[in-house]
Amino acid sequence: MATPQSHAGVWSKVKYAVISQVVAAKGEQIAAVSGKKIRVIGGILNMTGAAGTMEFFSATTAITGVMQLLKDTALPLPESACGYFETAAGENLALTVTTTSAVVTGVLAYIEV
Numbered sequence: 001m002a003t004p005q006s007h008a009g010v011w012s013k014v015k016y017a018v019i020s021q022v023v024a025a026k027g028e029q030i031a032a033v034s035g036k037k038i039r040v041i042g043g044i045l046n047m048t049g050a051a052g053t054m055e056f057f058s059a060t061t062a063i064t065g066v067m068q069l070l071k072d073t074a075l076p077l078p079e080s081a082c083g084y085f086e087t088a089a090g091e092n093l094a095l096t097v098t099t100t101s102a103v104v105t106g107v108l109a110y111i112e113v
Helices: 005-011
Strands: 015-021 026-030 038-048 052-058 067-069 073-077 093-097 103-112
Touching (some): 015 026, 026 103, 038 052, 073 103
Antiparallel strands (some): 026 093
16 A cells, blocks of 8 residues: 555554455454554455355444445455544454355455544
């Protein structure tokens, strides 16, 4: 990811998480950090195996709507200093896949705020 001059302070704190959800259930993708929110600022997700849906959660609270992807398609999230979604402070980031034969893989860029 590029380092824009106007957001240099944000980009120096970026962390990355490999995403792999292979069962139709909710799975932790990024562990909770005490007193911090996890803000997703970029990445790419791939749906393989079958078409399916996915949804992100802050622990047990939905923080995105249900997203449907076709088999073998990608959902790119271009870098954004503002972020796409974030957890509540002290909660993990989880992902639910609702189709048993679908697999979601990829990487998310995030910061702790």
